Amino acid sequence: MYIIIIGGGKVGYYLGRALLDEGHEILVVEKDPDRNEFICGELGSVCIRGDGCEVATLTEVGTGRADMFIAVTGDDEDNLVACQVAKHKFNVPRTIARISNPQNETIFKKLGIDVTVSSTNIILENIEEEVPTHPLTHLLTIKDKGLEIVEVKIPPDSTTIGKSVKELSLPPETVLSLIIRKQRKPIVPTADTILQAEDQIIAATTPESEEALRTALRGS
Amino acid sequence: MKVVIMGCGRVGARLAGLLDIEGHNVAILDTDAYSFRRLPPDFGGTALVGNGTDEESLKKAGIEEADVFVSLTQGDNRNVMAAQIAKYIFNVPKVVCRIYDPLRRELYNSLGLEAFSPTTIFAQMLKEKLEG
Numbered sequence: 001m002y003i004i005i006i007g008g009g010k011v012g013y014y015l016g017r018a019l020l021d022e023g024h025e026i027l028v029v030e031k032d033p034d035r036n037e038f039i040c041g042e043l044g045s046v047c048i049r050g051d052g053c054e055v056a057t058l059t060e061v062g063t064g065r066a067d068m069f070i071a072v073t074g075d076d077e078d079n080l081v082a083c084q085v086a087k088h089k090f091n092v093p094r095t096i097a098r099i100s101n102p103q104n105e106t107i108f109k110k111l112g113i114d115v116t117v118s119s120t121n122i123i124l125e126n127i128e129e130e131v132p133t134h135p136l137t138h139l140l141t142i143k144d145k146g147l148e149i150v151e152v153k154i155p156p157d158s159t160t161i162g163k164s165v166k167e168l169s170l171p172p173e174t175v176l177s178l179i180i181r182k183q184r185k186p187i188v189p190t191a192d193t194i195l196q197a198e199d200q201i202i203a204a205t206t207p208e209s210e211e212a213l214r215t216a217l218r219g220s
Numbered sequence: 221m222k223v224v225i226m227g228c229g230r231v232g233a234r235l236a237g238l239l240d241i242e243g244h245n246v247a248i249l250d251t252d253a254y255s256f257r258r259l260p261p262d263f264g265g266t267a268l269v270g271n272g273t274d275e276e277s278l279k280k281a282g283i284e285e286a287d288v289f290v291s292l293t294q295g296d297n298r299n300v301m302a303a304q305i306a307k308y309i310f311n312v313p314k315v316v317c318r319i320y321d322p323l324r325r326e327l328y329n330s331l332g333l334e335a336f337s338p339t340t341i342f343a344q345m346l347k348e349k350l351e352g
Contacts, residue, residue, distance in 0.1 A: 053297060055323040077273055077301040081324070084300075089327055103275055111304050
């Protein structure tokens, strides 16, 4: 694949290196001459100096034949414009923008960017996973449906232990999909499944019902 | 009418002053409070510190009731992003945007954004003046 990367900062550089290793053809567009020289020195002639939001630069680098276009500068608005130019002027099939402000996720989606990667959200999700006491972990967000897949751990002192699934007051639009038990195979819960201490419950829910789901599963 | 202006530079401040005198309800946003010194001393509108590409700041400036939104910061991309938020997220009826880069202006014009390039306009004007 031919992949164009806008922004040769740390993210752009390591991304370019990884994609080269995977055998892709890449090109990094970077404004700063020193950064440009550094990348060319490290990776070979795969970096050109220029503004990735300018039509002239993007024509020069052959954006028309790019399979993927990834904008990873530190500024959300620059990433938005670069992706929009690539999409509307050059019909690049897949545009990906890095965003710092998590609120921009919905805005970018509405403005036609195919994929957004929010570094802030990713770090936040990792913190949730790494901190064992955190009651609810986000595993996956299904953006266009407004749904999310979460994991809830049942602590040993929870008031819901010994109750069956049908006794729990689960919020609407919530489905318990899987229970992972200590040293046992994962089970698909039914209405009569009894909750046990240390159960890891995987559920589909909405961002609004998250809090209610946590209370329903762990007790207050 | 209710007008929200983003960017209190020379043009933004002047436009805000002109609209204010005519009796319009003007709110002007800038990330730097120091730029509000450019507003006329008798300016009767609202001056707010905030980023126009941020939904919360725009709401504080009253974007939800605005009839007009104008983006006039020094950054083309910031202007484009703010204008698109105003037009497509908040459905402001009239949105105008400054884009210095003529090619970028052309592209966004064709995408339905009302944008002006001072570069093109001023160069053309100078050319006509020089040719007499």
